[in-house]
Amino acid sequence: MKSHDLIIVGAGIVGAACADYASAEGLRVAIVEPGPIGGGATAAAMGHLVAMDDDPAELALAHYSLGLWEAFVDLPQAEYSRCGTLWIASNQADYARIPDKLARLAAAGVHAEQVDAEQLYRLEPALAAGLAGGMRVPGEAVVYPPGVAQYLIGQAMARGAQLYRQRAHQLNSGGVRLSDNTQLSGNVLIATGCALPQLLPQLPMRSRKGHLVITDRHPGLVHHQLLELGYADSAHGSDDSSVAFNVQPRPTGQILIGSSREYGSETADISMTMVRRMLARTLQFLPGLSELDAIRIWTGFRPVSVDGLPYLGRAPQHANVWVAAGHEGLGVTTSLGSARILIDQLLGRATAIDPRPYDPMRVAA
Amino acid sequence: MTDRYDVLVVGAGPAGLAAAHAAASHGARVGLIDEQMTAGGQVWRQDVQHASPALARRSIGRTLDHPAIDWLAQTRVVTVEDGGLLVEDPRRARRLHYQTLVLATGARELLLPFPGWTLPGITGAGGLQALAKQGWPLAGRRVVIAGSGPLLLAAAATAKRHGAHVLGIYEQSSTENIQRFARSLWRWPAKAVQAMGLRAQLAGVPYRCGSVVRRAHGETELHAVDVDGPRGIEHIACDQLAVGYGLLANVELAQSLGCTLQLQGAHAYVDTDRYQRTSVDGIYAAGELCGIGGRDTARIEGAIAGHAAAGKTADADRLLQSRQHARHFADALNQCFALDPRVHALAQPDTLVCRCEDVSLSALDGYMDARSAKLATRCGMGACQGRICGSALAELGRFPRSGQRPPLFPARLSTLAGTNLSSINKP
Numbered sequence: 001m002k003s004h005d006l007i008i009v010g011a012g013i014v015g016a017a018c019a020d021y022a023s024a025e026g027l028r029v030a031i032v033e034p035g036p037i038g039g040g041a042t043a044a045a046m047g048h049l050v051a052m053d054d055d056p057a058e059l060a061l062a063h064y065s066l067g068l069w070e071a072f073v074d075l076p077q078a079e080y081s082r083c084g085t086l087w088i089a090s091n092q093a094d095y096a097r098i099p100d101k102l103a104r105l106a107a108a109g110v111h112a113e114q115v116d117a118e119q120l121y122r123l124e125p126a127l128a129a130g131l132a133g134g135m136r137v138p139g140e141a142v143v144y145p146p147g148v149a150q151y152l153i154g155q156a157m158a159r160g161a162q163l164y165r166q167r168a169h170q171l172n173s174g175g176v177r178l179s180d181n182t183q184l185s186g187n188v189l190i191a192t193g194c195a196l197p198q199l200l201p202q203l204p205m206r207s208r209k210g211h212l213v214i215t216d217r218h219p220g221l222v223h224h225q226l227l228e229l230g231y232a233d234s235a236h237g238s239d240d241s242s243v244a245f246n247v248q249p250r251p252t253g254q255i256l257i258g259s260s261r262e263y264g265s266e267t268a269d270i271s272m273t274m275v276r277r278m279l280a281r282t283l284q285f286l287p288g289l290s291e292l293d294a295i296r297i298w299t300g301f302r303p304v305s306v307d308g309l310p311y312l313g314r315a316p317q318h319a320n321v322w323v324a325a326g327h328e329g330l331g332v333t334t335s336l337g338s339a340r341i342l343i344d345q346l347l348g349r350a351t352a353i354d355p356r357p358y359d360p361m362r363v364a365a
Numbered sequence: 366m367t368d369r370y371d372v373l374v375v376g377a378g379p380a381g382l383a384a385a386h387a388a389a390s391h392g393a394r395v396g397l398i399d400e401q402m403t404a405g406g407q408v409w410r411q412d413v414q415h416a417s418p419a420l421a422r423r424s425i426g427r428t429l430d431h432p433a434i435d436w437l438a439q440t441r442v443v444t445v446e447d448g449g450l451l452v453e454d455p456r457r458a459r460r461l462h463y464q465t466l467v468l469a470t471g472a473r474e475l476l477l478p479f480p481g482w483t484l485p486g487i488t489g490a491g492g493l494q495a496l497a498k499q500g501w502p503l504a505g506r507r508v509v510i511a512g513s514g515p516l517l518l519a520a521a522a523t524a525k526r527h528g529a530h531v532l533g534i535y536e537q538s539s540t541e542n543i544q545r546f547a548r549s550l551w552r553w554p555a556k557a558v559q560a561m562g563l564r565a566q567l568a569g570v571p572y573r574c575g576s577v578v579r580r581a582h583g584e585t586e587l588h589a590v591d592v593d594g595p596r597g598i599e600h601i602a603c604d605q606l607a608v609g610y611g612l613l614a615n616v617e618l619a620q621s622l623g624c625t626l627q628l629q630g631a632h633a634y635v636d637t638d639r640y641q642r643t644s645v646d647g648i649y650a651a652g653e654l655c656g657i658g659g660r661d662t663a664r665i666e667g668a669i670a671g672h673a674a675a676g677k678t679a680d681a682d683r684l685l686q687s688r689q690h691a692r693h694f695a696d697a698l699n700q701c702f703a704l705d706p707r708v709h710a711l712a713q714p715d716t717l718v719c720r721c722e723d724v725s726l727s728a729l730d731g732y733m734d735a736r737s738a739k740l741a742t743r744c745g746m747g748a749c750q751g752r753i754c755g756s757a758l759a760e761l762g763r764f765p766r767s768g769q770r771p772p773l774f775p776a777r778l779s780t781l782a783g784t785n786l787s788s789i790n791k792p
Contacts, residue, residue, distance in 0.1 A: 036737035043740055146740040165733075216748050216775055257778075270771055272446040272781075279782035290784065293775035295748050 004030040004186040009168040012042040013145050014324050015191035016152035017339035029161035032168045038149030041193050044300020045332045046248050047143045048225050053104040054232045057357035063108045064353050065337030077151040079144040081251045085137040086224035094229040095132035112137040126288045145332045189322040193303040196325045202316050207301040209262040211274050216293045219253030243278045245285045257282050268299050302328045312342050312358035323360050370396040372674045373463035378406020379660050380652025380667035381469035382428045387671025389433040398440040408660050412498040443776040445621050457787045458780035465647045465674040468619050472653035474609035477757050478718050479711035481581030486605050490520040493607035497527040504528030511535040511578045512609040514702045520607050522566045535576035535592050538702050543574050546701035553694045612657045617773050631759040640681050641670035649674050658695035709761050719754040721747020735764040748775055
């Protein structure tokens with residue numbers, strides 16, 4: 001039997017951030033991950049560091065996390081690029097929503113600015129004609145999430161954390177038993193995203209599939225992370241499938257294209273129907289991209305909790321089990337803040353933001 | 366033209382041409398697609414300065430002129446969808462449907478990394494041959510040919526015909542292997558004649574066995590190579606190096622269609638039965654795709670696949686024996702040119718393995734599989750989609766190729782978006 005202060009199951013970006021912070025706080029950490037580090041939803045994430053203003057608790061966690069990301073600006077593995085976010089209003093109705101959004105962001109401490117149509121085309125000349133304007137969030141950035149996850153795990157291991165290349169088979173009173181029958185004892189933190197119910201069936205989790213397309217290198221065509229203002233309607237809607245315009249300039253000069261959302265598709269197969277819908281939407285906003293070459297299409301699954309907010313805290317019905325999972329499309333952005341909130345609670349400390357909205361007990365209540 | 370064919374053939378090299386012709390001879394409506402502008406594949410690639418061999422002219426002519434065959438040039442398969450193939454040409458995208466499909470996607474070269482291999486002036490052996498045939502100027506240039514296999518001789522002959530000064534052919538296989546093979550050539554008289562023809566064309570060009578290029582020198586372009594052979598290291602000043610370590614089957618389309626693959630050494634080929642049927646109903650494979658077998662094997666297998674795809678297995682039966690003969694030759698050839706383990710040690714820790722993303726060999730240390738390495742280093746994430754580095758790493762025994770993702774080749778966003786789909790005679 002091997003004893004640890006904290007056994008973290010799952011080395012996606014959330015588990016990795018927890019491992020880094022817990023080990024930095026002096027905990028003896030074990031990490032249980034049978035697959036590649038950052039190989040699940042982390043590898044299928046766009047790596048956009050973004051604050052969404054639709055839900056106050058989500059916004060608070062994002063804003064807290066964005067501050068923590070400033071420590072990664074110069075880390076080569078992070079490929080941090082402060083391209084800013086440009087939300088695009090397709091029509092006057094969307095444009096009219098911007099002042100409210102600015103106010104909500106400002107209240108949370110996020111600086112953003114309205115841009116009119118003329119400024120919009122100056123910022124992004126490749127955009128299609130006829131758009132109403134937009135909202136620019138200059139401080140936001142993009143990172144390379146698998147690189148960050150590997151860096152964070154590396155940091156934890158440099159402080160003595162142990163990596164077990166096994167599957168966590170079963171929770172038990174002492175800790176967790178691994179697939180090779182190794183028993184690890186200590187507090188357990190489950191950060192397995194979509195796979196959470198395998199160990200904690202009492203916490204519902206749905207998988208929401210997404211497709212991504214990346215192009216060959218075409219530097220300078222797009223400058224900001226570009227999203228349509230209607231993005232949140234797709235992200236927060238409960239339709240079985242939806243697409244929204246979401247395009248990102250990678251530091252490599254490649255253009256990364258999202259986004260699609262689909263419930264009910266459990267395999268990683270690429271649906272050309274979804275790809276067509278998603279790219280048709282892209283070309284409506286950026287018609288000049290139509291002759292660019294795509295070099296790769298892939299899919300991933302977002303872990304969706306019962307109410308869209310992550311589960312961060314002690315797991316229901318377990319004394320020594322904690323959970324950090326269910327971040328849906330914001331797991332990269334909010335990973336660093338999630339780790340702080342969780343580990344601070346575990347250590348009995350005050351948290352920087354109110355942790356109650358994320359408390360997994362809300363499901364049992 | 367139509368979007369629906371009785372038999373759709375992918376690849377217009379010797380195998381695809383033979384398949385299309387055989388199927389059409391039974392009245393099948395045949396579509397023949399190839400990414401190149403002209404038919405013939407790599408081995409019969411048209412030469413802008415010199416006439417094609419008579420056999421190539423005959424095979425191409427009778428196939429492209431056949432009234433039941435639609436020739437779709439410069440057409441690439443982008444991905445498999447909805448029971449058909451999404452293809453694009455330089456102008457538009459199309460969705461092609463078929464009753465039966467014959468895959469004849471041929472082979473590419475195995476390129477192995479060594480210090481300096483990414484310098485301008487260095488190509489594959491087949492790569493140099495293709496450039497020469499397309500009119501790339503070689504006259505007066507000092508050319509070294511290296512690597513392994515009969516392709517080196519063909520590349521040297523082409524280079525010489527285009528005015529290059531071929532300094533030597535450096536074959537990694539041992540003199541004993543080559544001599545043993547030469548002694549067995551009497552079993553394939555046509556091949557013996559072909560070999561003698563090549564030898565005559567290459568009179569005066571040294572052919573050195575047991576030799577490998579260890580290093581290429583140059584700042585902005587190649588100016589010399591170090592060849593390690595039985596006589597030690599030889600420093601050879603040159604302008605051009607063509608180096609290829611044999612051929613690999615282009616299995617990517619077959620794989621995405623779900624066809625069962627087999628491994629030959631570290632590399633995959635498509636598993637077929639006596640009628641060239643793959644494991645997937647209605648899909649046939651022929652030629653290099655089924656294991657490197659050369660032009661003659663490809664022509665016979667193509668014809669078998671074409672007959673069988675049109676439902677005429679009796680015609681296919683008559684070819685089975687000649688296929689066996691041709692495959693035996695290929696087996697002898699593959700044995701003769703089997704790679705010596707020392708070619709696995711050419712790459713140094715700082716040698717680039719992935720040219721698309723500039724990843725060195727040592728950057729891959731410590732990763733347990735191709736996907737972990739790719740996530741961390743981007744190795745294989747570039748436009749070639751890991752065809753070059755993935756095959757090299759498999760050959761080097763690092764990790765097998767994995768994680769193939771669509772599209773099969775870089776494809777226009779408009780093609781994938783379906784915004785530029787042309788549709789003809791939709792039923």
